[in-house]
Amino acid sequence: MKHGFIGFGNLAKAVYQGLKEEEGMEFAYFARNRKEVDIPFFERIDQLVSFADVIWLVVKPQDLAGILDQLKEKELTGKTIVSPVAGKSIAYMERYLGEEQLIVRIMPNLAMAYRKSVTAFTTNRPGNRQAMQIFDILGKLGKAVELEESGFDLFTSVFGSGPAFILSFIQIFKDKMQEFSLPGPLLDELLLELTQGTTLYFAQNQKDYSIEELIRNITSKGGTTQAGLEYFRTHKIGKHFEGVLDAARKRSEEMSRNGN
Numbered sequence: 001m002k003h004g005f006i007g008f009g010n011l012a013k014a015v016y017q018g019l020k021e022e023e024g025m026e027f028a029y030f031a032r033n034r035k036e037v038d039i040p041f042f043e044r045i046d047q048l049v050s051f052a053d054v055i056w057l058v059v060k061p062q063d064l065a066g067i068l069d070q071l072k073e074k075e076l077t078g079k080t081i082v083s084p085v086a087g088k089s090i091a092y093m094e095r096y097l098g099e100e101q102l103i104v105r106i107m108p109n110l111a112m113a114y115r116k117s118v119t120a121f122t123t124n125r126p127g128n129r130q131a132m133q134i135f136d137i138l139g140k141l142g143k144a145v146e147l148e149e150s151g152f153d154l155f156t157s158v159f160g161s162g163p164a165f166i167l168s169f170i171q172i173f174k175d176k177m178q179e180f181s182l183p184g185p186l187l188d189e190l191l192l193e194l195t196q197g198t199t200l201y202f203a204q205n206q207k208d209y210s211i212e213e214l215i216r217n218i219t220s221k222g223g224t225t226q227a228g229l230e231y232f233r234t235h236k237i238g239k240h241f242e243g244v245l246d247a248a249r250k251r252s253e254e255m256s257r258n259g260n
C-alpha cells in the first residue's frame with residue numbers, strides 16, 4: 001500500500017515513524033519545502049496523487065481549503081483520503097471532492113510515532129473495505145476507536161490535545177522542584193520515572209480497581225497525600241482542570257463552525 005503525505009510536519013512524521021517498519025508499505029510526501037527524511041519528495045501535488053493509494057491530508061486547518069482546491073481537479077478514483085485536520089468535517093471535504101470520494105476522518109495524537117496514539121475514526125463509507133484497512137493501520141499505531149463525527153470535538157480536547165495538558169501538569173511539578181537546584185535534565189528524568197511508575201501502577205491494576213480505589217491505596221488517613229487531595233477537593237482543582245478540556249473542545253467546535 002502506497003501512502004502519500006500532503007504536508008510533512010509533526011503529525012506526518014509521527015505516522016511515518018510509527019509505520020516505517022511495516023512490510024508492504026511505501027511512503028512519499030509533498031510539502032512546500034523538502035525535509036530531511038529518507039522517503040521520496042514530490043515537487044508537485046499531481047505526482048503525489050499518481051503515486052499514492054492513501055492520501056494523508058496533514059496540513060494545518062487554515063491550509064486545507066487550498067489543498068482541497070488543488071485535489072478536486074485530480075483523478076482520485078479508488079484512492080482513500082485520510083484527514084486528521086482538526087475541526088474539518090467530512091461534509092466540508094465532500095464539498096470539494098464529491099460525496100463519492102472515500103474519506104476517512106481521524107483524530108490521533110503525536111504518540112503515533114511510538115504506536116501509542118488513541119485515535120478516533122469515522123468515514124463516509126462505513127464498513128467499506130479500504131476504510132477498514134485504515135482502521136486496522138490506526139490499530140497498529142495505538143488504540144483506534146470508531147466514533148460518531150459529533151464526538152470529535154470532545155475527543156480532540158482529551159486525546160488530541162491531551163498530551164500537551166498532561167505535560168503542562170508535569171511542568172508544574174518541575175517548577176516546584178526548582179527549590180532543589182537539580183540540573184534540568186536530571187529533573188526531567190526523575191519526573192519521567194514518576195510518570196512511568198504511575199502509568200505502570202495504573203496499567204497493572206486498572207482491570208481490578210477503579211481510579212478512585214487506586215488513589216485511595218496511596219492515601220493514608222491523616223497523611224500528606226490526604227492533605228494534598230483535600231486541597232484538590234476544596235479548591236475545586238478538578239473543576240478548573242475540566243475548564244481546560246472545555247476550552248479546547250469549544251475551540252474545536254468554533255473551528256468546525258467556521259465554514260465546516
Ligand SMILES: NC(=O)c1ccc[n+]([C@@H]2O[C@H](COP(=O)([O-])OP(=O)(O)OC[C@H]3O[C@@H](n4cnc5c(N)ncnc54)[C@H](OP(=O)(O)O)[C@@H]3O)[C@@H](O)[C@H]2O)c1
Nearest residue numbers: 007008009010011031032033058059060061063084085086
Ligand atoms: N500535531 C498534533 O499533535 C496533531 C494531533 C492531531 C491532529 N493534528 C492535525 O494534523 C494537521 C497537521 O498538524 P502538524 O502538527 O503536523 O502541522 P505542521 O507541523 O505545521 O505541518 C504542516 C505541514 O503542512 C505543509 N503545508 C502547508 N501548506 C502547504 C501547501 N499549500 N502545500 C503543501 N504542503 C503544505 C507544511 O509544509 P512546509 O513545512 O514545507 O511548509 C508542513 O509540512 C493539523 O491539521 C492538525 O489539526 C495534529
